[in-house]
Amino acid sequence: AQTIHQWPVAEIKAVGSPLSLGCTIKGKSSPNLYWYWQATGGTLQQLFYSITVGQVESVVQLNLSASRPKDDQFILSTEKLLLSHSGFYLCAWSLRTGGYEQYFGPGTRLTVL
């Protein structure tokens, strides 16, 4: 069975500091991977998607970047956090072929002070 793990579980960071969030999926070969952001009480906003190692597409610009260094790993980062970056960051996966269904990881709660 596939498992999706996100780290850290929660983070409190200062404005202007760097950030790195990680996502790992096990049990699925070459999945499509996605990053989402959710403000408290808000909807899900897709940030990035990746269909293969080393290739990441941006969906919306929020002063964030993403990378896929390994087939099962997806990283979200920024060099300078803004207050507006606070929220719930969710990684999701879908099957490489015919993979419309998305399944979300447990998420990372980020508070920027």
Next chain:
Amino acid sequence: GEQVEQLPSILRVQEGSSASINCSYEDSASNYFPWYKQEPGENPKLIIDIRSNMERKQIQELIVLLDKKAKRFSLHITDTQPGDSAMYFCAASTGNYKYVFGAGTRLKVIA
């Protein structure tokens, strides 16, 4: 780009009655419509979905209807229970790895 409107934002129903959530989309190329349930502090869980080659899909007490002409789709929860209380999100995708979510509906089932 695609936009998805979801209504109502808040829905209160009596236990045992039905709950209906409606979504509309703009891009006629959208061909996949999932629904997610999210409990407080948790990640969204996929509960049911429908593709554009279908008009109706049912999984136990969940029914999804799709009207491609009107660009509308809806979720119906029959015989609601307190455990159905949660946030529900609809979404639409054109199959290009991009997904657009509705604003969400907070469902409260009153015992």
